[in-house]
Amino acid sequence: MKKITAVMPVYNTEIYLEKSIQSVLSQDIGQENFILIAINDGSTDKSLEILHLYEKKYPNCIKVVNQENQGVGKARNVGIELADSKYISFLDSDDYYEIDFLSKHIEKAEETSVDVIISGFRRITSEGKVLRTYSPSSPQRYTKYSTMSSCNRIYRLDFLKRKKILFFEDTFVEDTPFCLSIIAQGAEYGFIDYIGYNWLFNPESFSSTKLKVGNEENTDKAVEMLEIFLDIGAIKLKNSPEFSYFMFKAISHQLLRQGKQASREGFLTQFYKEKELLENRLPSALKLTSIIKGSVGDEIKVRLVVTTFFSIYKLGLMSLFARIYTKGDKI
Numbered sequence: 001m002k003k004i005t006a007v008m009p010v011y012n013t014e015i016y017l018e019k020s021i022q023s024v025l026s027q028d029i030g031q032e033n034f035i036l037i038a039i040n041d042g043s044t045d046k047s048l049e050i051l052h053l054y055e056k057k058y059p060n061c062i063k064v065v066n067q068e069n070q071g072v073g074k075a076r077n078v079g080i081e082l083a084d085s086k087y088i089s090f091l092d093s094d095d096y097y098e099i100d101f102l103s104k105h106i107e108k109a110e111e112t113s114v115d116v117i118i119s120g121f122r123r124i125t126s127e128g129k130v131l132r133t134y135s136p137s138s139p140q141r142y143t144k145y146s147t148m149s150s151c152n153r154i155y156r157l158d159f160l161k162r163k164k165i166l167f168f169e170d171t172f173v174e175d176t177p178f179c180l181s182i183i184a185q186g187a188e189y190g191f192i193d194y195i196g197y198n199w200l201f202n203p204e205s206f207s208s209t210k211l212k213v214g215n216e217e218n219t220d221k222a223v224e225m226l227e228i229f230l231d232i233g234a235i236k237l238k239n240s241p242e243f244s245y246f247m248f249k250a251i252s253h254q255l256l257r258q259g260k261q262a263s264r265e266g267f268l269t270q271f272y273k274e275k276e277l278l279e280n281r282l283p284s285a286l287k288l289t290s291i292i293k294g295s296v297g298d299e300i301k302v303r304l305v306v307t308t309f310f311s312i313y314k315l316g317l318m319s320l321f322a323r324i325y326t327k328g329d330k331i
Contacts, residue, residue, distance in 0.1 A: 007079030042069025140297030245294025
């Protein structure tokens with residue numbers, strides 16, 4: 001049995017794909033210790049051709065699955081179902097590992113016997129420009145919520161299968177529900193102050209697009225996304241100040257990052273719909289104690305932004321803030 005399975009969904013990434021595959025093949029744990037399961041999710045470019053060439057050359061450590069386009073969630077779930085290893089990781093086909101990514105994580109997992117090992121990531125352009133770096137240098141209570149990515153970490157496969165944790169297949173977000181499900185199921189976490197995952201900034205990917213605030217369709221999608229998060233965590237995590245903070249932070253992030261070009265009315269409509277959702281399902285997310293206690297371990301600048309936004313709401317200044325902050329008359 002291999003030590004770890006790396007699962008790679010592939011969809012029309014021929015220009016990045018070989019670099020991604022090579023980053024797995026060059027891992028310093030040795031090819032005898034891992035298998036790369038690449039799921040071609042209905043690519044229409046040369047991605048499948050590239051995958052088959054590598055599978056033929058490295059049959060002992062690369063397995064290719066070809067399926068009709070069903071989305072990244074389904075592709076990753078296929079990988080989970082096929083995996084037969086102690087650990088599992090997920091790698092997007094336009095991203096790449098540093099040479100010691102797998103060995104660093106496996107070493108920490110073996111030392112601690114935890115269910116998830118999280119490290120940092122580097123947000124990088126195709127030209128090599130670093131846009132952002134993150135590493136869990138001083139882990140605290142909130143750290144497991146800090147990055148809702150499935151990729152800058154490894155998992156104990158037995159934990160995922162025993163708890164029946166899979167990716168959502170019919171939503172426009174996959175990583176956050178998956179990560180929240182693992183937290184809600186009581187996973188134990190370990191952290192490495194290390195950056196070994198290179199996350200490519202691809203302006204064509206969904207994660208790089210903005211769900212603009214203000215029109216009815218996008219507001220409904222934003223509320224739907226919050227409802228998914230609450231469905232996962234509102235029972236098992238309802239007494240967790242970290243989860244309460246996470247939920248208010250999600251609202252803050254949506255409105256501040258994506259609402260500047262909205263109209264004042266659109267901005268306020270979305271805020272009050274989301275606030276009502278929290279009032280009905282997780283009222284602790286609207287309490288100052290949750291914002292203060294729950295944020296311990298989040299980045300200082302992020303905590304400051306969320307706390308400021310919370311204060312604006314509590315002081316009844318949201319309408320004034322929206323008038324000053326928003327720039328658009330319509331979306």
